[in-house]
Amino acid sequence: MSLAQLADAGGLSKGHLSSVEHGLAAITVETLERIALALEALPMDLVTFPEEDDRGRIADLVRRLPKKDLLKLRREMQARAPVEAQAPTRRRTSARA
Numbered sequence: 765m766s767l768a769q770l771a772d773a774g775g776l777s778k779g780h781l782s783s784v785e786h787g788l789a790a791i792t793v794e795t796l797e798r799i800a801l802a803l804e805a806l807p808m809d810l811v812t813f814p815e816e817d818d819r820g821r822i823a824d825l826v827r828r829l830p831k832k833d834l835l836k837l838r839r840e841m842q843a844r845a846p847v848e849a850q851a852p853t854r855r856r857t858s859a860r861a
Contacts, residue, residue, distance in 0.1 A: 768798065774799050
């Protein structure tokens with residue numbers, strides 16, 4: 765996908781994406797979400813790096829799971845997590861919801 769195609773798909777300007785790519789502009793959460801939507805990915809997919817640490821590797825493995833296995837994995841992880849880490853999850857009201 766070219767920069768122009770990504771800009772069009774994400775409703776962003778090509779100039780802004782070029783500035784972000786070259787480190788001349790800071791990326792916002794909104795821009796990150798638009799890029800992820802255009803790529804049919806999650807914003808998390810754009811900011812986790814499996815080669816850097818265990819959490820990144822775990823996120824990469826979770827990305828590859830079929831959707832049907834995600835609920836089972838979440839339940840297994842919740843059972844292992846300390847009680848204070850088991851806060852209820854919030855539903856987002858973005859374009860991806």
